[in-house]
Structures are given as C-alpha cells and as structure tokens.
Amino acid sequence: MENGRSILNQISGQLNSDSFLQEHWQGTFDEYLDLVRADPKVTRTAFQRVYDMIMSYGTYPVEGKKGLIRYRFFDDPVNDGRDGIFGLSKPLMDLVNVFKSAALKYGSERRVLLLHGPVGSSKSTIARLLKQGLERYSRTEEGAVYSFGWKEEDGSILWDPMNSEPLQLIPLKHRQEICDYLNEGRDPNKETDYIVEITGEVCPLSRFMFNEKLEKANGDWTKVMDQIVVRRITFSEQDRIGIGTFQPKDEKNQDSTELTGDINYRKIAEFGSESDPRAFNFDGEFNVSNRGLIEFIEVLKLDVAFLYDLLGASQEHKIKPKKFAQTDIDTVIIGHTNEPEYRRLQSNEFMEALRDRTVKIDVPYVTKLSEEIKIYEKDYNTKRVRGKHIAPHTLEIAAMWAVLTRLETPKHHGLTLVQKMNLYNGKSLSGFTTENVEQLRKEAKSEGLFGISPRYVQDKISNALVVNSQSSNLNPFMLLNELEEGLKHHSLIANEDMRDHYRQLITVVKEEYTDIVKNEVQRAIAADEEALTRLCGNYLDNVKAYTQKERVKNKFTGEYEEPDERLMRSIEERIDIPETRKDDFRREIMNYIGALSMDGKSFDYKTNERLQKALEMKLFEDQKDTIKLTSLVSNVVDAETQEKIDIVKARLIRNYGYDEESATDVLQYVASIFARGDTKKNSDAA
Structure with missing residues (x-):
C-alpha cells in the first residue's frame, strides 16, 4: 500500500528540472543580445505574441462554410474543451484578423478591442482563454519573454517593476547600430524573417537607476550594462505578471491609481520625495499587464475620468503615473460589454473619443442548433449526472427552444421559425439553396444579439435535476416545465409580449419533440431486419x-x-x-x-436514407395494430403483446440511448398519442 512519501516521490520523478531551469533562466545583457540574434521573436510586441500564440494551435475549415476557418485555440484543446467556444466562427475570425492586423502594425495595435454581445454569449470566456493561453505560451520556448533587473551593492537584484523589454535600455542614438547587428542576414520583406525594432523607454524606476549608474560609470553605458541581469519571465494573472484584469466598482469610488500605480507613502521618509520613483508602486493593472494583455470587465461602466488613461494606453501606448512623465507600455487592451451599455456609449458625446479608438467585435448567441447542444453537453456530457439518467433529446429540445428565441421571424412567405432553424443547422428544404440561407442570415442582422442566454438554460437544467429528484430520469417535459416556470421571474425579459412569445415557443418545441419520439418509436417497432x-x-x-x-x-x-x-x-x-x-x-x-x-x-x-425511412414507416403501419401499443394506456396488456412491447423497448434502449424508465415513459407517451388519434377517428366516424 502506498504512503504519502511514495506518492510524493512518484510525482517528483515526473518533474522536469531542465524545464524549470529554462523557465527561470538568468544571464547577462550581452548573453541576451546573443539570444535575440538567434531568435529575434523574443522581442515581439504584445499583439504579435497573442497572434502567434493563437496560430500555434493551428486551424481547420468550417464544414459547409466556404472561406470560414476555425482556430483550434478557441476549442480549448489543452483542457479537453472545458472552455471551448462552440459556433461563433465568424466573430472569432474577425477577432483574430484584428490581432493579425495589429501584429503587422497596420493600425489596429492602437485600438481598444471591444467584445460586444448579450449576457452569456462567451465574451468573458474568450478573454479568459486569451489570458490562460498567454500564460501557457510564455512557458514554452516559442513564447519566451525576457525582462531585466539591476544588481545592487548588497548582491540583491532590483527587478524592473513593469517587466520591460531589455533592449529599451539601449540609448536612442545607438539603437539603429544594435538593430543592424541583430537583424544581419534577415530580409525585412520576408514574412518568415522577423525584424527587431527597438521602441519605447523603460519605466521611471529603471530610468532613474540607469541614470544613477551611468553617472557612476562616467557616461559609459556599456559599463552600466554589465550591472544588468536579464531573466526570463512567465506570464501569470495570479502573480500579476503580464496579465491584468480591471473591474469597475461604484463610480464614486473609482480611482485611476488602480490602473497606473500609486505613491508608497511609507517610503517617502526613506527617499525624501514623492517624485522619487523608488517611493512609487508601479502595480496598477496597466503596469502589471505590460508585455501582455489587460482585460476590462464591463469596460463601458468606467468613469469618464478613466477614459484618458484608456485612450492614452491604446492610441499612444503610454500611461501617466502620478508625479511622473508619460510611461511607455505595450499591452493588448480587450474589454467586453453588453447591448444596453453599448447603446449608452453611442448616445454619450463625452465617449466620442473612445468610440473612435474602438474596434467592436460582435459576439452573439449561437444560432446553430448542433452547436447549442454542445454547450449543454459540455456540462452534462454523460447520460448520467450524479445517478440521474438524462433521457434522449432532453438537451436537444432545450437547445432548440433557446435557439428559436434568438431568431427573427422569417420574412420569406411560408417559412416557419422551426424551418429557418433547421436550415441554419444544415438541413435541406425544398426551394432553398446555400445562397438562400446566407441571404436569410444577412436579412436578420441582429439575430443572436437577443433571446435566451445559455446560462439560463443551464440553471434550469440544474434546477430540473434537483426538483425531479423522485425520478431517476430527467426527460424533456420536466425540463421544459422548468424553463417555462422560470420565465415568470426572468429579470432580462423586457415585456409581457416577449414572455408570451417565449412560452409559445415552448409549445412549438413540444410539438417537435412529439414528432421526434413518434418517429423513433415507429422505427423501433419497424426495426425487424427480416421483415424490412x-x-x-x-x-x-x-x-x-x-x-x-x-x-x-x-x-x-x-x-x-x-x-x-x-x-x-x-x-x-x-x-x-x-x-x-x-x-x-x-x-x-x-x-x-x-x-x-x-x-x-x-x-x-x-x-x-429516404427509402429506409419509407420502408420503416410502412412496416410500422402494418405492425402497430398487432403490437397493440395503445393497450399501454389502459394498463391491460396480455402476455403476447407484452413480449412484443419488451422487444421494442429493448430496441429503444440499445439503439437510441434510453434506459428502462425513460423507454417506458416514451412508449406510454406515444401510445397516448395514438390512443387520442383512435378516439378522434371514432368520434369523426360517429
């Protein structure tokens, strides 16, 4: 039997000490120059690093969509798809195209990226994936990032608080000479040849240290470089290195020092002045996110006073810490907001400058049924959840209702909302080509920017699993009842007309479910290979x-x-x-x-497929009377009929994923439909 020490020894054997040493590399400034000459990509800008990080996972085409590609990065392959983004191929392409443009320095690098969409549409998930992706990428050789510190007389090292690029230490008049050396043999017109450029200045603290040591070296900056220690850094949101997150608080309590740092009053006595950078904490979100990415949660809730910091950081790549000159930063600024906040931005004349410096990426709800189903299967990805069986089509029906709430009523005469949903899902319909379907999407520009959030459906699935604890199954009707009941108190439904529309759509999906299970039972009854x-x-x-x-x-x-x-x-x-x-x-x-x-x-x-369906339906009509399915409703079943029903039930379990209870439920439900049909026929005959 293993004890605590043995398991620790087992884990220790799996750790890679070489990898640890690589991630914590330290060296001299001249060694860093050798690193840069060998691999100039270590000096990439933040946008270049984000773009390369995304592309390092590869791409693949979207089936049936010419010109659309998927980025594997957004499938979250590292975590087995835990935070994978389903659908949204076009918005994600738009986002990555902005990163590419910014990486090539076409102007997008001077913009705030604004993810805009309804609540629960994956905006925060996209930002989280980017932050986590950068953290992982910085730990790889391909994504290595370096910063520096100053050797102190007592042997300690004072690290640059903003993790600045070491090449920024080179004085302006010598930068071209250094760049020529580093870029020797590389062609700036070749995409594969990365060219080193040195832009920006170090932070006020490092500038102070540089000037102080330069004076002691009698102006010989190369001697100052001998006192530099270059180190490799890895991004970490937890450790506040390269990744920043800002969430606005009460407007009356917002303080810009949260973004740009603040004076350390305890150190003023030691250094004698508020203007001494050693008495300043460069720990604002912009400071810590230098070289990486900063996320602004609900960015449009920022106080107007904050906009100056945001605009300077995006347009000029500079921030203004208290008591100091403007300071260079290199960071990707990504914010997200919802529709009401964005409408307020458009109507606020004081926000005009922000609108002009914003690239808006719409992140709508999913409008393709198969992708919406995957969202719920991600959380409820087995047929059993804590001992409860989720009956077939339960998640599908919930997804169907959610998607229908997000679609605009078709303008095309005779096209129903359900048919439109099926067309979007890749099904064929007489008279509609791929071009027709694309035209339908173009006509409905706001589709996906309204409707029911996946978060609401997920909450109701959880509730339904608890509320129906007496049953070992969760079936579509249980879940639909929970979805409908929750509409009474849904805080994001604007008016009663919308609430009534959502209720009507629940009736629609119940009808769709009825057709689905009738067809399944028919096929189970007709699944006699020899007879077919x-x-x-x-x-x-x-x-x-x-x-x-x-x-x-x-x-x-x-x-x-x-x-x-x-x-x-x-x-x-x-x-x-x-x-x-x-x-x-x-x-x-x-x-x-x-x-x-x-x-x-x-x-x-x-x-x-069509002929098989026709044969099964014909055989079902021929056999349903011999099985006497309707006798299930009366609970009076003879032994011969029960044997036939058990065969059908076994087929439902084997071929369609039912268990004993859910198979019995669906047979009784379909039997009641046929019983009502027989009653109706008899009353019509009378």
Missing part, C-alpha cells in the same frame, strides 16, 4: 417490373400479374413522393441499383 428486407425486395420487384413494363410473378399462385401500384404508392407516400414524381423516383432507384451492379456491389436499402 422482405418488404424492400417486394417493393423493388414491383418497381423493376413497372419501369421495364413487365409483369410480376405471384409467389403463391405462380401467375404473372400487373405491378402492385397500391403497395408501391403506400411506401412512396410515406416520404412525400407525389403522384407526378413517382416515375422519376422509381427510375432513380433502378438506376442506382444498376450502377451498383456494374461495380459488383449489391443494393442495401440502408444506404438510401
């Missing part, structure tokens, strides 16, 4: 005779008869083949069989 094969053979014999104008031999009498039109139409009508199209459909089937035969292959009805 016989029915298919019979149908194809008749189709062959019909298309070749021949007669069919009756298996029982041995006589030749006309093709059974009634049989063929009873199958074809199941998949809406009209009378006028029956000849075309039958010829398509025979041509397909002929093509397979030429390749030495035999026909299998399972390879033709």
